[in-house]
Amino acid sequence: MTEHFSTIVIGAGSGGMTVAIGMAGLGRKVALIEGNHVGGDCTNVGCVPSKTLIHLAKNFKQGMNPDEVLQEVIRKRDALRDKETEEVEHLDNLTFIRGMAKFTAPRTLSVTHDGVSREITADNIVIATGARPRMIDIPGLPKERVLTNESLFDLTNSPKHLIIVGAGVIALEMAFAFQKLGTQVTMFALDSRPLMTAIPEASEAIQAELERKRISTHYNASAQNFDESTRTLTIKKGEQLITLHHVDKVLVAIGRVRNLESLGLDQVQVKVDARLGILVNSYGETNIKGVYAIGDVTPTSAFTHSANAQGRRVVQRIAFPFLPIAKKEPIFPNATFSDPEVAAVGLTEKQLAEYCHPGIIKRIRVDFKTHTDRGYTDGIENGFIIVDAVRLTGHILQATIVGARASEMISFFTLAISQKISLYKIYRLVYPYPTFSSGILKVADFFMRETLPNLGKEIAAYVKYRFAKA
Amino acid sequence: MTEHFSTIVIGAGSGGMTVAIGMAGLGRKVALIEGNHVGGDCTNVGCVPSKTLIHLAKNFKQGMNPDEVLQEVIRKRDALRDKETEEVEHLDNLTFIRGMAKFTAPRTLSVTHDGVSREITADNIVIATGARPRMIDIPGLPKERVLTNESLFDLTNSPKHLIIVGAGVIALEMAFAFQKLGTQVTMFALDSRPLMTAIPEASEAIQAELERKRISTHYNASAQNFDESTRTLTIKKGEQLITLHHVDKVLVAIGRVRNLESLGLDQVQVKVDARLGILVNSYGETNIKGVYAIGDVTPTSAFTHSANAQGRRVVQRIAFPFLPIAKKEPIFPNATFSDPEVAAVGLTEKQLAEYCHPGIIKRIRVDFKTHTDRGYTDGIENGFIIVDAVRLTGHILQATIVGARASEMISFFTLAISQKISLYKIYRLVYPYPTFSSGILKVADFFMRETLPNLGKEIAAYVKYRFAKA
Numbered sequence: 001m002t003e004h005f006s007t008i009v010i011g012a013g014s015g016g017m018t019v020a021i022g023m024a025g026l027g028r029k030v031a032l033i034e035g036n037h038v039g040g041d042c043t044n045v046g047c048v049p050s051k052t053l054i055h056l057a058k059n060f061k062q063g064m065n066p067d068e069v070l071q072e073v074i075r076k077r078d079a080l081r082d083k084e085t086e087e088v089e090h091l092d093n094l095t096f097i098r099g100m101a102k103f104t105a106p107r108t109l110s111v112t113h114d115g116v117s118r119e120i121t122a123d124n125i126v127i128a129t130g131a132r133p134r135m136i137d138i139p140g141l142p143k144e145r146v147l148t149n150e151s152l153f154d155l156t157n158s159p160k161h162l163i164i165v166g167a168g169v170i171a172l173e174m175a176f177a178f179q180k181l182g183t184q185v186t187m188f189a190l191d192s193r194p195l196m197t198a199i200p201e202a203s204e205a206i207q208a209e210l211e212r213k214r215i216s217t218h219y220n221a222s223a224q225n226f227d228e229s230t231r232t233l234t235i236k237k238g239e240q241l242i243t244l245h246h247v248d249k250v251l252v253a254i255g256r257v258r259n260l261e262s263l264g265l266d267q268v269q270v271k272v273d274a275r276l277g278i279l280v281n282s283y284g285e286t287n288i289k290g291v292y293a294i295g296d297v298t299p300t301s302a303f304t305h306s307a308n309a310q311g312r313r314v315v316q317r318i319a320f321p322f323l324p325i326a327k328k329e330p331i332f333p334n335a336t337f338s339d340p341e342v343a344a345v346g347l348t349e350k351q352l353a354e355y356c357h358p359g360i361i362k363r364i365r366v367d368f369k370t371h372t373d374r375g376y377t378d379g380i381e382n383g384f385i386i387v388d389a390v391r392l393t394g395h396i397l398q399a400t401i402v403g404a405r406a407s408e409m410i411s412f413f414t415l416a417i418s419q420k421i422s423l424y425k426i427y428r429l430v431y432p433y434p435t436f437s438s439g440i441l442k443v444a445d446f447f448m449r450e451t452l453p454n455l456g457k458e459i460a461a462y463v464k465y466r467f468a469k470a
Numbered sequence: 471m472t473e474h475f476s477t478i479v480i481g482a483g484s485g486g487m488t489v490a491i492g493m494a495g496l497g498r499k500v501a502l503i504e505g506n507h508v509g510g511d512c513t514n515v516g517c518v519p520s521k522t523l524i525h526l527a528k529n530f531k532q533g534m535n536p537d538e539v540l541q542e543v544i545r546k547r548d549a550l551r552d553k554e555t556e557e558v559e560h561l562d563n564l565t566f567i568r569g570m571a572k573f574t575a576p577r578t579l580s581v582t583h584d585g586v587s588r589e590i591t592a593d594n595i596v597i598a599t600g601a602r603p604r605m606i607d608i609p610g611l612p613k614e615r616v617l618t619n620e621s622l623f624d625l626t627n628s629p630k631h632l633i634i635v636g637a638g639v640i641a642l643e644m645a646f647a648f649q650k651l652g653t654q655v656t657m658f659a660l661d662s663r664p665l666m667t668a669i670p671e672a673s674e675a676i677q678a679e680l681e682r683k684r685i686s687t688h689y690n691a692s693a694q695n696f697d698e699s700t701r702t703l704t705i706k707k708g709e710q711l712i713t714l715h716h717v718d719k720v721l722v723a724i725g726r727v728r729n730l731e732s733l734g735l736d737q738v739q740v741k742v743d744a745r746l747g748i749l750v751n752s753y754g755e756t757n758i759k760g761v762y763a764i765g766d767v768t769p770t771s772a773f774t775h776s777a778n779a780q781g782r783r784v785v786q787r788i789a790f791p792f793l794p795i796a797k798k799e800p801i802f803p804n805a806t807f808s809d810p811e812v813a814a815v816g817l818t819e820k821q822l823a824e825y826c827h828p829g830i831i832k833r834i835r836v837d838f839k840t841h842t843d844r845g846y847t848d849g850i851e852n853g854f855i856i857v858d859a860v861r862l863t864g865h866i867l868q869a870t871i872v873g874a875r876a877s878e879m880i881s882f883f884t885l886a887i888s889q890k891i892s893l894y895k896i897y898r899l900v901y902p903y904p905t906f907s908s909g910i911l912k913v914a915d916f917f918m919r920e921t922l923p924n925l926g927k928e929i930a931a932y933v934k935y936r937f938a939k940a
Contacts, residue, residue, distance in 0.1 A: 014903075047904050051847040061531045080846065305903035326898070335902035343902060376550065377521040408875045411907045412882050414899050419891055428796070429884050432805035432813060433484075433775035434517050437881045 001119075003095075005031045007318060008109060008122040010101045010263070012088060013040020015295035015307030016128035022315040024093040031120055033111055035100045038085040040130055041149075041296075042304045049077040049153035050173055054337050057180035066158035066181040073153055102264040106288050124290050124318050127270075127278060128307070129263065131256035131296035136165065138233070138250065141226035147251040158183055159248035163233055165223065166253035167194040169336045172206065174251060176339040179213050186244055188218040188235050189254070195342060197334075198400060199349055201365070202342050205382040205402045209340060212381065218242060226250075258297050273299070283317040283325050284310050292317075306332040333414050335407035340383050343410035346398030346417050352388060360465040362391045362451060366442040368403055374434040378404070385439045387413075387423075391451060392462040394422035394444075403436050412440065423447045471589075473565075475501045477788060478579060478592040480571045480733070482558060483510020485765035485777030486598035492785040494563040501590055503581055505570045508555040510600055511619075511766075512774045519547040519623035520643055524807050527650035536628035536651040543623055572734040576758050594760050594788050597740075597748060598777070599733065601726035601766035606635065608703070608720065611696035617721040628653055629718035633703055635693065636723035637664040639806045642676065644721060645685050646809040656714055658688040658705050659724070665812060667804075668870060669819055671835070672812050675852040675872045679810060682851065688712060696720075728767050743769070753787040753795050754780050762788075776802040803884050805877035810853050813880035816868030816887050822858060830935035832861045832921060836912040838873055844904040848874070855909045857883075857893075861921060862932040864892035864914075873906050882910065893917045 009020040012034035020032040037044045056069045088096045097120075099113030108121045133148035147155070149170055158181050164171045167189035179185045187194075187210070193203040194210065194217070210217055221237040226247070233244040258277050265272055271279045271287045276299035284292045292314050295307030309330055316325055333345035347355065368375030368383040375383065383403035389396050399413035416426060427444035431437045451458050479490040482504035490502040507514045526539045558566045567590075569583030578591045603618035617625070619640050628651050634641045637659035649655045657664075657680070663673040664680065664687070680687055691707040696717070703714040728747050735742055741749045741757045746769035754762045762784050765777030779800055786795055803815035817825065838845030838853040845853065853873035859866050869883035886896060897914035901907045921928050 042903070048843060048847055051844065051904050055848045063532070076847070080843075303903060305900050305908070308903070309900045330898060330900050332900050333902050335905065373518060373550075374521065377518055377546070378525045405875050405878045407902050407905045408878050408907050409881075411879075411899070411901050411905075411910065412885060414901070415882060415885055415891065415896070418899060419889065419895065421885065421889055425889065426885070428800055429881070429888060430775050430779045430800050430802050431881050431884070432803050432877050433512075433773060433778070434521050435805065435877045435881075437878050438775065440881065 002108075003031075003118075003120050005029050005095070005120060005122040007031075007124040007126065008033065008101075008120060009126045009128055010109070011040065011128035011130055011259075011295075012038045012096075013128060013130050013295065013307070014042045014304045015130075015301075015311045016040065016126065017084070017088065018308045018311030019126050019128065019294065019314050020088070020094055021091065022311065023319065024091050026315070026319050027093060028319065029093055029095075031095045031097055031122065032088055033097045033099060033101045033109070035098070037081055038088055038096075039081050043081055043084060044077065045150045045153060047304055048080055049073050050149070050170075050177070051337060052076050053153070054173060054177045054339075057177040058339075060180050060182075066183070067156060069181060070153075070155050070158055074156070077153060100262055102262060103268045103270075104264070106268045107290055122290075124292065126284075126311075126314055127263065127286075127291070127293040127297055128295050128311070129259040129297055131258050131302075133252060134255040134257050135252060136223065136254060138223040139225040140228060141223075141233070141250060142228055145226075145247070145249055147249050149251075149253065152251060155249075160184060161186070161244075161246045161248050163188070163244060163247055163250045164253060165189065165250060166255070167191045167217070167219065168196070168253060168255065170253040171251070172336060172338040174253070175210065175215050176213065179215050180339075186216040186218075188221040188223075188237075190220065190222055192219050194219075195336060195338075197348075198336075198342055198344060199386065201384065201386055202344070202400055202402050205340070205384065206338060206342065208382045209338075213339075256296065256302070260297060282313075282327055282329050284314040285317070300329060301332065303332065303334060331414055331418050333410050335410065337407065340380075340403050341406040342400070342402050343406040344398065344400040345410050345414045346388075346396065348398070352397060356390075356397065357465040359461050360391055361388050361397065362447060363388050364443050364446045364450070366439045366446065368436055368439060371442050372434070372436060372439045374436050374438065377434060380404075383436075385409075385443055387443050387447075389423055389447060390462075392458050394424045394426075394447060395420060396423065405436055409437055409440075412437070472578075473501075473588075473590050475499050475565070475590060475592040477501075477594040477596065478503065478571075478590060479596045479598055480579070481510065481598035481600055481729075481765075482508045482566075483598060483600050483765065483777070484512045484774045485600075485771075485781045486510065486596065487554070487558065488778045488781030489596050489598065489764065489784050490558070490564055491561065492781065493789065494561050496785070496789050497563060498789065499563055499565075501565045501567055501592065502558055503567045503569060503571045503579070505568070507551055508558055508566075509551050513550055513554060514547065515620045515623055517774055518550055519543050520619070520640075520647075521807060522546050523623070524643060524647045524809075527647040528809075530650050530652075536653070537626060539651060540625050540628055544626070547623060570732055572732060573738045573740075574734065576738045577760055592760075594762065596754075596784060597733065597756075597761070597763040597767055598765050598781070599729040599767055601728050601772075603722060604725040604727050605722060606693065606724060608693040609695040610698060611693075611703070611720060612698055615696075615717070615719055617719050619721075619723065622721060625719075630654060631656070631714075631716045631718050633658070633714060633717055633720045634723060635659065635720060636725070637661045637687070637689065638666070638723060638725065641721070641723040642806060642808040644723070645680065646683065649683050649685050650809075656686040656688075658691040658693075660690065660692055662689050664689075665806060665808075667818075668806075668812055668814060669856065671854065671856055672814070672870055672872050675810070675854065676808060676812065678852045679808075683809075726766065726772070730767060752783075752797055752799055754784045755787070770799060771802065773802065773804060801884055801888050803880045805880065807877065810850075810873050811876040812870070812872050813876040814868065814870040815880050815884045816866065817858075818868070822867060826860075826867065827935040829931050830861055831858050831867065832917060833858050834913050834916045834920070836909045836916065838906055838909060841912050842904070842906060842909045844906050844908065847904060850874070853906075855879075855913055857913050857917075859893055859917060860932075862928050864894045864896075864917060865890060866893065875906055879907055879910075882907070 006028035294310035476498035764780035
């Protein structure tokens with residue numbers, strides 16, 4: 001009675017679907033297990049509804065009804081969910097199984113649905129169960145006022161005053177979107193600045209925009225309690241107590257928890273780091289042969305695009321084990337769809353400090369407002385390209401862009417970094433005028449002007465520091 | 471009394487300023503001659519006011535006053551013009567001369583201003599006099615109803631019904647911008663489709679958007695006459711006469727004429743082709759040693775960004791003649807800021823037909839609406855990436871993008887083409903989700919899927935056609 005598959009994928013989110021559809025397309029017998037909605041976070045409670053909301057909010061004009069915007073978000077989300085569900089239910093070679101999976105042996109799962117369990121086995125099992133919002137308890141706050149990204153996109157009435165707990169990607173994206181719909185937005189967070197994962201300059205630019213748009217922010221702050229009779233939330237900042245009035249909803253966006261508990265991973269000795277998640281090698285395999293993990297459950301990937309990229313590598317590894325696969329994971333860019341957007345690729349501040357002597361790094365900053373004509377025509381206040389490059393060679397270590405089109409512009413740098421294209425070569429390119437991208441030329445221009453006239457010193461610095469670390 | 475300079479630049483537009491400011495910055499004694507406004511077309515009657523208008527029109531909301539938008543365009547244009555004028559008038563090593571220049575000998579110019587002439591000489595003379603709008607005569611049309619890009623941005627009242635003659639870059643940019651301000655727009659042109667310089671698929675997408683936005687268009691059509699008493703313009707399309715009613719203004723945007731007549735080029739035997747303009751080698755020198763030409767007056771450059779690129783090469787050539795300079799001009803991308811934008815880089819259709827056997831080219835088309843989730847969340851109807859690549863090697867011959875962020879996305883392809891990065895390498899990159907740029911991954915994905923399974927045939931086609939032409 002135990003059915004056997006070539007590959008079982010646990011979790012029908014973006015990463016899981018990439019593997020399941022990819023393997024099925026190659027003629028392998030695949031099972032895809034999902035306990036909730038097909039499409040995972042991205043389709044249901046993440047990228048798709050949030051970017052639909054952001055797009056509609058951008059074009060929101062006075063006189064329009066914000067509730068209709070929220071209802072349109074739901075309509076588009078449901079339509080895509082239905083389409084994807086239909087797809088996985090009718091794909092050749094793919095068996096879609098509703099239920100919760102648990103390992104009973106390294107390549108055996110027990111899947112439970114409505115109290116009924118069945119056992120299935122496979123040559124390969126891919127864990128893609130993702131993550132869920134981390135919660136906090138705010139004394140006195142009734143459940144019906146609490147939102148997470150999982151409930152936010154079921155709202156059909158826009159709140160008058162929305163409190164957002166957190167200052168990360170989701171918090172910022174929703175703060176800017178709801179502000180445009182006419183909602184009063186107040187953010188508070190334990191963090192000392194918005195978007196802690198970005199370089200401090202990006203946080204500064206975003207903070208300036210939050211203030212321009214009259215979004216209130218409180219950093220180094222935590223929730224104290226809520227009084228339902230007066231609808232006031234008290235937060236604590238150091239010794240100071242701050243009272244927020246007329247609160248309608250509280251969106252909790254303070255991070256994510258991996259969905260690992262019910263998988264029975266300890267049964268099969270899959271190595272899990274309490275902080276980092278399931279440990280995998282560069283092509284996604286865990287310490288147990290034939291057991292893979294991708295997406296949010298792994299240490300390196302918290303984005304749909306990185307989960308998909310990991311999924312593609314797993315497909316290649318399982319289906320074409322003889323084909324060469326790069327030892328290193330590809331470079332994962334990141335993007336926050338705030339207003340302006342923030343996008344970055346390359347080494348983080350921490351990695352830069354760890355791997356490179358500061359003497360060998362030249363940091364270049366180009367501001368759209370002062371250094372590009374497009375910034376002038378579009379009246380841009382806050383936005384820039386910051387590039388850290390190796391002195392003398394001009395190789396790019398990281399690029400961060402804050403700007404209206406940052407999420408599209410960043411791929412230029414992903415290509416440049418992955419192909420080791422130096423700023424000298426980038427200087428020779430021609431960029432359409434007037435665009436924000438012509439700021440890339442300015443980056444290369446500044447780099448040359450600030451390093452070439454001191455060639456002697458630059459060579460000395462390069463030689464001195466090149467092998468100082470690493 | 472004849473003053474001598476290291477370099478004289480004729481024309482203070484973008485290209486001319488690049489050379490003049492660049493040479494002055496290197497300590498050379500420079501003269502910059504301008505008969506009209508500093509900043510040339512770009513600052514005064516081109517990119518800067520047009521992109522300011524496009525940006526303000528995009529954010530134009532019902533209830534706002536379109537005349538205030540036009541007045542803001544003038545304010546921003548004048549502010550930049552004043553800043554740039556101030557700059558060239560007070561730059562070290564640079565003498566700014568108002569007047570019209572005429573060659574009297576290969577390195578001697580006579581400059582006339584207010585009827586007074588002076589003679590100046592130089593080691594190098596750079597011609598950067600640009601171009602002006604081509605005009606047509608429409609019988610019965612009073613002068614005060616006629617606009618070109620040179621008078622358009624002095625308008626302080628937005629027309630109710632604007633007729634646009636032409637279907638090129640300027641015509642399309644202004645059609646979409648004025649439509650957003652609430653102006654009724656009617657376009658007609660001798661051309662058979664909008665944006666004749668782009669691939670036909672781009673014209674189709676733009677035509678669909680013109681229709682969605684209720685901009686009337688008539689192709690293969692020419693002006694017949696205007697009746698001022700009824701304010702009707704009659705145009706002719708084949709045998710058919712079409713009457714356009716309630717006409718306020720007529721914008722003529724049917725191409726450009728090079729500003730060469732008054733330069734006395736025949737006096738010094740500088741070679742000029744009647745159709746192509748001043749003939750120059752790859753670093754901008756004419757047949758006369760020490761006489762250079764850049765920008766609109768040359769055959770290859772009708773954009774601010776290409777004029778600037780040519781200017782940078784001339785500076786390098788004059789100031790550092792010993793440094794190597796690439797034999798070929800760099801690749802010039804182009805961008806039209808219509809809605810959606812159109813951007814392209816690489817070989818034109820004509821060049822493709824000339825240099826490549828069709829059997830060796832694989833064309834890939836990715837539509838944002840159907841192939842990217844960003845197209846779905848943003849409700850995109852018309853927009854795509856079309857790439858022509860060499861079968862088997864995956865090297866990109868041309869890329870055309872139609873989409874909201876095309877002008878920023880195109881630089882990715884400029885980099886890929888100039889660095890000869892194949893679609894196989896592009897396939898390995900990770901693109902932020904959900905972006906239009908993830909369509910680039912789809913391009914690479916489709917290319918592999920459509921060519922790899924037929925590897926035998928692909929190799930045969932490659933071998934057969936590789937040397938068939940060229």
